[in-house]
Amino acid sequence: MSDWSRGWPAPAKLNLMLRITGRRADGYHELQTVFQFLDLCDELDFRVRKDGKVRRLDPLPGVAPEADLTVRAARLLRNYAGVAPGVDIALRKRLPMGGGLGGGSSNAATVLHALNHLWGCGLDDAELAVLGLRLGADVPIFVHGHAAWAEGVGERLRPIALPEPWYLVIAPDCHVATGEVFSAPELTRNSRPIIIRAFIAGDRRNDCLPVVRERYPAVSQVIEWLEERAEARLTGTGGCVFAEFASASAAEQVRQQVPADWQAWVARGCNRSPLRGRLEHD
Template sequence: MDGLGTMTDTHDVAGWSWWPAPAKLNLFLHITGRRADGYHLLQTVFRLLDWGDRIGLRLRDDGQILRVGESVAGVAPEQDLAVRAARALQQASGSRLGADIRVDKQVPAGGGFGGGSSDAATVLVVLNRLWGAGLDEDALASLALGLGADVPVFVRGRNAWAEGVGEQLTPIALAPAWYLVVEPGVHVPTAALFQSAQLTRDTPMAIIGNFASGALTGNAFEPVLRALEPAVEAVFQQLTQVGTPRLTGSGSGCFVEFATRDAAQQALRDLPRTLQARVVAGVDRSPLLDALDAMDV
């Protein structure tokens, strides 16, 4: 399945509305230092994709926030980012309404594609509208940061140059591109990666112009993951047959960028079918924003 397709504004007879939660790629990721509170500073470019999860929402008038089904195996409702997002919005807005939440999970957990963060952002943005809470984009982004450093970019819904812990966002124009993405099926906790002696934590600060010129590449977590996980190294070796592989985020997900869909599809055909691989397109604007615009028509 390549893209969100018709998942942008589907309503069903059971009272559910369905909303896209697009995945992302980090086109590069450098760690430039550490704050006094221990959080690492980074620079990266977030690229939104036409592939992701779907979030089902059904309003409740009793104020309860309930998860229906299981979005990620082993994650309790209290720790589920989508549930936490709804409760954070409820508290911030004072809304007396509630919601049932379902997550149609397409983005693998631990891959660095931002699935959980995007799920949370979609819940924040859509419930803000459905509840009539009235929070503006900046207020929602502030709530989002309390849930995770990757959540604000999904709230704002635009490709971005990011700094700080990932919350300082500058919109950036990116050329059309298609991506062959592969999930090796392994997960190393981010905390373990940050503790690695192989992790480069002092890359010099760059500017957006460095990225535009092609001077910024690589991901600080790549050498760490390739050394720790043979499955990631094996995927990198296979992807070198079709292009230049890169890692996204602090997960195990790998990707190769192509200028055309045909080139990406050919590369997919050239790889072993045993790989968990797909072709997805980069987008300029989140499908979630398109779905909200359609709701107002």
């Protein structure tokens, strides 16, 4: 029981569009969005413990265990499933925090799936997704692991088949606070809902874009730079900006021009999460 189970992927996602269609009485926003995964991933390792303790071995500075999504996900699953083991969790972080790539939510979903397997909880995807929603609105998409059209607060998912292009993803040197963006008085909250056919035809609007550009000049600077080379888009509330390319080499050619103070990756769009492959392998 002391051996590590290593290399569990926690992939990034892109929001290929984001429309805010209303606001609920509880403060959450009704939205429409399209999720697609990237082959760019954080990785997690797990070591089952016999003493019931849940530990993150490399805690984020200034983040208490009670606020750490990996720890919260493990404790939530353990309590729900009524199992006794604990776990040590190690995380190799590649995805930027505050970038709109879903890193924290993806980490939580990978914890739920990995420990459901390692602890022998026997829960199905639907049960894990319900648990995940307690941790965050984006967690269910990572649990389900398929590109999807999403509505509600992002939890009502319909699988969608999309092209799988190459993307250049650029992270400016800033952390965008999702809560600030969604609470901004100038945020559009009454977009007309659309249907999937309209998205496929090219409606890729992101209602958060004007708010983020106004409040985060570093993001606006990246968009202006990338717009000179490709169609620049914002994922979620940002701050990562991305553009689509037909080949890895075309994306890489632009990546090599990215200023040194910005992080940048070339990644493949994936309709099937890399985590699904790991689950089938195990």
